[in-house]
Amino acid sequence: MLHGVSKRQILHDKNNLSTRFRDLEREEVFREYLRKIVEKIPLHYQNRRKYALMPSLSDEDARGRYKEALEAAIPGVTVVPEPEMVGEYFRLLKQNLELEAGKNNVILVVDVGASTANMTIILSRRDRTIVDLDATGAQRDLRLRALRGDSAGHAGRWVDLRLAEILGLGGSDAALRAIETAKVKASLGEDAVYVETSSTATVTSLSIDRATLASVSKELWGELRPLFAKLCERLYENQRSSKDARQKSNERLSELGVSSVSDAHRLIDTILLAGGTSLLPGFEEAMLASLFPSGHRPAVLRVGSAFAIAAAAGGLAHILHNYVPPRLRKPNGSGQEVFTTPLDGTLPYSLLLGVKQPPGREYHVTLLDPNDPFVDDGGKRQIEGIPLLAKGMAPKMRVVPGLEAGVLARQGRTFLNMRVKQSPVKMELDWDPGRQRATIHSDQLEATGHLWIDVNSLRKRQEAALDPFDEDIPADGLAVDAAEDIVLDLGMSKIVVVTADRGWISADELERVVREGCPVGSLSDEVEIEQHLEPEGTEGRDVRSAGRGGDGDIVVISDGEVVEAMPIDEIGARETEPAGPSGPEVLVSSLVQRPASTTLPRAQAISQVDWGARVADAEFSHALVSLRDDVAAKEPKLQFNDIVVALLALAVRPVVLLAGPPGCGKSTLVRLIARILGKERGKSFHEVAVQAHWGDDEALFGKSGLLDVLFREGESAHLVMFDEFNLTRPEYYLSRLFHALESGSGAISHDRRIAPCRVFGTLNIDDSSRPPSPKVIDRCFLMELSQVSHTSDDPPELSTFESMPILPGLPAVTLNAASADKTIDSVLDALHMAVHTHELRHDLLPSRRVLSDIKASLSLHSSLDLQGKNLLDRNDLIDRLIASRILVKLAGAFDQVGPALDALEKVVEGVEELPRTRRRLKLARHQARLGFVSPWQ
Template sequence: MSEHAFQFLLQHERQPFLPSRCYITADPNVYDPRQWSLQLDAPVGAPWVYQLDDVKDWMLHGPKAERRIFFDISNYRTPSRVLERDEVFRAYLRKILERLPAEYMQRRKYALMPSIGDDKTRARYMEAIEAAIPGITILPEPEMVVEFFRLVKRTLKLETRANNVLLVVDIGASTANMSIVLSRRDGTVLDVDAKGAQRDLRVRALRGDSGPYAGRWVDERLYELLGVAEFLPQEDKGHALRAIEQAKVEASRTGSAVQVELPSNGDPLVVDRDKLVAVSAGLCTELKSTFQKLCERLYVNQTSTDDARKKSEDRFRERAVGDAKDAHRLIDTILLAGGTSLLPGFQDAMMETLFPDGHRPNVLRVGSSFAVAAAAGGLAHVLHNYDPPRLREPDGKGGSVFKAPLESTLPYPLLLGIKQAGERERQVEVLDPNEPFIDDGGQRPIPDTPPLAAGSQPRMRLIPGGAAGVAARQGRPFRAMSVRHSPGKMAIEWDPLRQKAFVHSSQVDGTGTLWIDANTLRTRQESALDPFDGPLRPGALAVDAAEDVILDLGMSKIVALTADRGWTSAEELERVVHEGLHAPLAADNQDGANTAASHDEAAVADDTAMDVGVAAATPSERFTSEASGNQPSAGDGPQRGAEAEAGVASRAAPAERAASPGNERAAAIEPVAQQSDAEEIDVGTAAAFDWDVRVPDSQFSYALETLRDQIKAVDPHLQFDDIVVALLALAIRPIVLLAGPPGCGKSTLVRTIAQILGKKVGHTFHEIAVQAHWENDGVLFDQGGRLSHLVGENPHSHLILFDEFNLTRPEYYLSRLFNALDGGNGAIAPDAKIASCRIFGTMNIDDSSRPPSPKVIDRCFLVELAQVEWQVDKPTGIGSLASIPPLPGLPMVSVDGANTDERINAVLHALQLTVIEHDLRHDILPSRRVLADIKSLLGLQHRLDLQGKDLLKRDDLVDRILASRVLVKLSGAFDQLQPALDALDKALDGAEELPRTRRRLKLARQQARLGFISPWQ
């Protein structure tokens, strides 16, 4: 039989998932509180390590957004680190993404969204995921649990022509989610088979979040039952809870008593069935209030409209439901999903506590595959929503398909795009798939819309969010509106049964054209290229390969699942979880052999203690973790205010810290940060900057954040995203071109960057005005030439500006420099090398200059600037920026991480097909050099967390890449390029978030009447 189709991309010790813990490492010789790194494996030999077992729990439920960790609380000068919750979570997700095997990295990615009751927490969680994993689609986790039972286990049978009310109980390590899932109640008959009528089934979830009462709550109760606190120091509680958790899992799995591996003051510490049953009863009691509120919401949902009440009458009468307190009788089936809900005695206690009147729904247990059930359900859901489906029931040949699709809630957010005259499109989110309004529907005002002046005629469109992809936005053009009254308020109407959204307004005419049918967003119209047609054993399902990866970001484990051609079954998934995988992936480097360094000098303050003290532990009292040398759980130890104050005070004494032994790196950084406005940048600092020395990602991105805040304080009109893109370009390619209209600030930008990089005018920063009569590079490199002093031994790193780069042909005067910097190992002549340097060129395209050749553009990194806005009060001048400290260096460049984008892929695919089908010139395709630059740039934006830190948006970066690195090559006779332009128009239809790209295409269309296309005006 062929191989199991469901492939687990993250593995650990043959298990089909990755433990969710991570480790923060830092250099105690560096005192910058933001300089830390995150890794998934336990570090070996690191001097300072802090283990995080609960990063997602902290993200969702932590009362404070920051933690401060300390290296040594016995020394008041001890270094500390500030860990910001969202930033740590994004770094964690990026590391998870980098673990995916390379051959699967380009697949579409989905993340499961847990049931989160708080709107702000839900929005923050989604924003962090979308920033860390660009282009990801969010799937609601409760519905995907339903899909596991319906599509994979096939034990869930939904009653036809009636409401189906399902209670999903998913209690994991740190979250307890209870969700009521409803199937569509209109009874529409789609098809008839041997068993009778089948309905068009749709699930919608009413959410209930009870985060405190989860697996860790159970561990705490067992900690109390075992009396561990009576003899174990408080600072060792974290280790004790982990040992108790291991014993709990083993006792639940085997049904036998399991001894906890902890020292005791007498009898052995044992977790047995009786203790687990007792704790299960307590857990159900704690969940009762959440369940009652959920049932109240269910009752309101079923009676909120006349139509809803009418369709619910028969079931209400049958189940004797008179008011909200009886709503629990409407529940038909309970799906037990999380590992904690499988504790001995939990099911019986749940029935007695939540259903005391004798109503007993059917209970389906996920079984031993609970660790991967939600991910498997999500993958099955995605596979089944292809047209034709790629998950098929057995018929001996693997040919038959499932009948009625079970559709989840709205798959993507809905956005209202508003474009006013002379402005870019502004997008306002009108529907979030994970908010309760999606369940109930109705009409409500659209918040955060820009004010619209009476008499104005803005254009608007209603579109799915960016994760839906380019194809989902095609064919959704802007519609002309007319504002009757200011401020132009609008409302969104959502019909959850028909899954349609409409925009209404009494102040804006024309909104009747703004509507969207979300049903069209659910299926992907793609036939399988290589469908599975092999034999299937009983219970197995045929699977066709698909370009999708499902990520289940659990509290204790991370599952990444994809589908290759083959077969799957619930039994095989249970076997994999129970017995482990037969062979690990080649990319799996988690062999379990790594152990963390000793934490004897480390102490940590948790979010519960960081404002008033530091959790400390005596080294001799600490346990050593079997796997990782864990620190005690943060916040478990006594609070010591004096030590905490000393740790904070150490940040306020840079001079003392810089002079301390072993703190050379801090000494190099602190004096620059303390410069006064009147001081000039020291030549020694500038000379120390080496283009080939790259700094860690965290150091560079934090330096950018600091730089942005400082620059905005003195020049709020400066476009900082231009600075970021130019710096990234310098990190990737040694020659960067700045193009734009005269007076837009190209030269000013270069001078600003020179200051940012610590370059001193006339010493390490050189401005050269290009002259039209230059025909060779003698003026630069001959004896007495303007750059002759850079040839030969020169210890400094230099930045050179060629102003009006294209006033003459760059090939005339830069040919040798091009070769020296781009693969020539710095050799300007056979016996001479040029100093380490980087080049900026500014260029205008006007009557006095000529466009650079495609060869030059290909070898440079082009950055296009827009004209300064008319209302800027101080358009030029950077004298006030003299006090800005220099950056420590440029970031390392690689193609790891999220280095693709669906919009870029769509454009490249369209160009490739058009060139082949119409036999066009191949030079309009991007070169290997350009493709590598694109991947490097996307990878940098991802690794440096530029989206999460609001330094550079993904949309802006993609727009710049397409306009300046891809479409800039469109040049030549219009009749030769028209097929390519047509293909690009189609590929970018609806992509209004890419104004530079669309403007370049519009320019090409305008030039059509001239018969010749040029990328320049």
């Protein structure tokens, strides 16, 4: 993913030479891989906020690809820099990272793992923005900030290949596995370890000892030296980048004899060694001898036996510490003392300038990207990409964090009214890295002085713990309050997932557990866990909790097996054997609350009537991409996202309603989808014009009924469209069809069953039609279409799509890790709170059927990789689900709806990514003047 080619081929079908090879896109495979990892997290923890560690990457393209893949595969994930989290492990958990008062402390993080070597510089800045008093009363700066790091492929894998070369062995998987095993054993002992590898003809025995490892370690550092040199250049430039920086650094530079880039390494006070490869014999000495042949050497802190999980544990500690009040605390008798040293790492999210010109949507201009060196240096520069604004225009603008920050992070950041004094408009960004503040200036706009954002506000979470841990803990322990956060560390040889429940942790205990493990047989207090990981046969396995230092325990799951249980005062996982052909071992560390017994249900497919072929996710999404490209070539103005949402709805629920004003294209969309699914009019696709006088379903299922074809035997699955669905009450003519589809039996009566089918209904929103009842809406998947613009062309002719690709079927629906969303959860929480607090009607809340549809839709969006393939933006789907599946129930007398409307408006205030939701709430607010709210008027 980071260093390989973008496309590879895989043997697809040995029996069909015409499709023998299939092209695999690097990013697509990686996204699917990530989704499979998340699915292995127990369901009880899958709704927690997710963070993924980002290795230092000097290649901005690789960094961008990696980050985009993470965000597409794990909706709502926050990406945090891995080297900085290693620093947090030493600072917050081991508590042995000390700062010297009054100086710009320079810390080098060296993280050499299995696949990559990362180096990052962390500085303590004397900018006087955050100060504290030491024991002598002198002020010292306590703000830490990391410069951009760099990464290289010279790591554990490189060492294995070099050892194979020295031993005269090839680079086969079997040989490298044998070498890796011998390398680990030799690094821990004094004796030589034999490498045994066999072939069909010979058996060769060669040995590796510490001297050999020391020699290779010296070569490894030689390969990493250029990476370090680049980092020193960045460090020196940072110390001399401005007049203020030079004034603060001159004394220190003079004291250490630093006069040029070649001397910059002398500024380093402390080296943090992390990653298993950095612990090889000879590596530390080779590094120090190369950089500091004589004179003062910096202090070296080693991660020790916890190297496998140090970054993930440090990341979790960092997140817990950034709650307000902190959920990670030192003991001082009351257990409430907090750490005072903040780590302000690289910019957590990109910063955007939002520009809105009525009646259009918000246009985003990137102000600052986390990969940009300007983040470290600061200063002023012109903003590129501003849309054309004519003199006299009155656009609205705001500064917001990037889309990856999530909807809630941008909530409440309102637009400011501007007026253009001169065109074209030039604007300037003023970025202060010390204060972490971005401000916009322009002489050609009025009122830009209020366009600014404080990035520090994005780093803290104002959320008090519901159940703080205040019990006695050891002197070296740290109190932990439960938090809804999960950190993922995606390595080549292991994957670690950590989360925290109420209790305490200790760095010493963490290292002991990682080193020695915790035998399951020695534990007590049974906790029942049902596994939902492959292989089968692990259900119902008992895990016993230790109860030491807290209320729960960590369960370590490896390849579907519970391998050990750990007390709550230990966060971590055991380092695994090197990856084999099947890929890295997945270690999931999750805290389980006691004393209640918890059973985690296995994810199951949603119960539904089958409809034709259910195809694999990859097959369906690839066909959808081909279809999109074909449609774009023939009708570039066609809204393909409406097609995608309709197909998702059809996969989730047997009856889909298309609502909208007359002439918006509802019937045309259904006919187009029928063609996409290969349905033929009169044979497998049937249009039914609903009649106002229908009082039962005789016209449909009676003798010579309009849908008599559904009772004929055949293999075809049918698609039915009821045009003007609500011209009469649907309950009159569709009750038996609803039951047949939802029950899964297909039974219209005791002796008659229909063929597999799906139903579309077109629903006009005007005064000539009666609104469907809430019961009907609840049973259908409602999809709303917007009125076409006055500038739109004529509707597309279906003949244009005669030769379009046919989809192979609909995808299967299951609930997996991506079936939750923070924005939807916040809306549901606000609605539930309003209903229960103000004793409103409970039918304002979504039913289980609706909640299941929402989860299924989000799950399909993830499993089909619709975001990664640019087929459907997740925010668009979320907006539609909230507006059409949740808020559509917002109806009735205003005294029963008003409190809910108030709560919902507060949740979505300033959230521009929810235009349909905001429009529906605005409609309800206008209707409030009449005393009655309806979704249809």
